[in-house]
Amino acid sequence: MSAHVIDGRACARALKASLTADVSRLTGQGLRLGLATIMVGDDYSSGAYERRLRKLAEQVEVPYRHHRLSSDATQDEVVAVIEALNATPGVSGILVLRPLPAHVDEAAIFRAIDPAKDVEAVHPENAGLLALGIPRFVPSTAASVFHLLDSYLDSVGEDRADFYHRSLIVVVGRSNNVGKPAVSLGYERQATVQSVDEWADRTTGIGRHTRWADVLVVAAGKAGLVKAEHVSENAIVLDVGINPQVGSDGAVRLVGDVDADSVGPRVRALTPVPGGVGPVTDVWLLRNTVAAAELLAGRIPSLSHPDTVLEAS
Ligand code: NAD
Numbered sequence: 001m002s003a004h005v006i007d008g009r010a011c012a013r014a015l016k017a018s019l020t021a022d023v024s025r026l027t028g029q030g031l032r033l034g035l036a037t038i039m040v041g042d043d044y045s046s047g048a049y050e051r052r053l054r055k056l057a058e059q060v061e062v063p064y065r066h067h068r069l070s071s072d073a074t075q076d077e078v079v080a081v082i083e084a085l086n087a088t089p090g091v092s093g094i095l096v097l098r099p100l101p102a103h104v105d106e107a108a109i110f111r112a113i114d115p116a117k118d119v120e121a122v123h124p125e126n127a128g129l130l131a132l133g134i135p136r137f138v139p140s141t142a143a144s145v146f147h148l149l150d151s152y153l154d155s156v157g158e159d160r161a162d163f164y165h166r167s168l169i170v171v172v173g174r175s176n177n178v179g180k181p182a183v184s185l186g187y188e189r190q191a192t193v194q195s196v197d198e199w200a201d202r203t204t205g206i207g208r209h210t211r212w213a214d215v216l217v218v219a220a221g222k223a224g225l226v227k228a229e230h231v232s233e234n235a236i237v238l239d240v241g242i243n244p245q246v247g248s249d250g251a252v253r254l255v256g257d258v259d260a261d262s263v264g265p266r267v268r269a270l271t272p273v274p275g276g277v278g279p280v281t282d283v284w285l286l287r288n289t290v291a292a293a294e295l296l297a298g299r300i301p302s303l304s305h306p307d308t309v310l311e312a313s
Helices: 008-028 044-060 075-086 106-112 124-131 140-155 160-165 179-188 198-202 277-296
Strands: 035-040 064-069 093-096 168-172 192-196 215-218 236-239 243-246 252-255
Touching (some): 008 140, 035 044, 035 075, 035 277, 044 277, 075 093, 075 106, 093 277, 106 124, 140 179, 140 236, 140 277, 179 192
Parallel strands (some): 035 064, 035 093, 168 215
């Protein structure tokens, strides 16, 4: 790989250090905060994410609790857990891990979360605020993508505003939790933004769009989807995909949506998998949890931009 490798682990370490200091200061001032996660069933990737969050929460001393429900739990049972957490003062952030089983209505579950504790902005009120460009919370993965991108631009001395105003950002994948929020954050930076979904892949192919991208954000959940022929030479590529692959030795390793071997030598910069967007996302969720505690306590009015989350206090 000859592109600049955007080091998500180093970025996450820096964010973690400032978060640890913030948690210590704010809890010292009596602020009550904590993250609660809910998982229904036993999806491999969700389980791995939950374990990472648990460990990180311990390290930065954010109180953490996890509710594990069996895959046959009813919708009412899941809602009951959420309602109990809504009413728990020490819980400032609630995360429902996806995927949910097919018999559980995801939209109904998200609507049950108190919007003030909805740190992934999945409640319609928060998703709407994000789409309007006045977010209460910014979903952690899209926030992390743009934090890495902003930091990379700063590191090479590019003026952010000038870069975004003249750039085309293409987002591959249109999920409510990653692709659409990433599009909103591109709009917020006044870039030109295109959203490419599997329908484009099935008809014209994604390359027709992605080849023009100055910034390519890939969140499709398809290992190796983006190859050298899909990218331009000056592209900055942010690979969100995390796809478990079982090797011949039976060990599971994680690969991205970008075929780094072929894309790396061609583009300007690339986030690796693992070690790119993922580690930053984990810290961001806890940042949002701390910010939610400040919001709940009325200490900050709103989170107008992801980078201002904690500096406002
Ligand atoms: P999702 O399944 O909810 O959505 C995937 C989107 O990609 C959909 O819009 C789908 O139509 C589109 N898509 C599927 N195949 C496509 C193709 N061939 N061409 C173009 N678009 C295609 O998934 P998600 O929750 O958005 O996650 C996407 C990936 O990102 C997964 O690998 C997931 O594990 C990973 N992820 C990573 C992080 C992180 O922190 N790095 C966080 C969340 C999700």
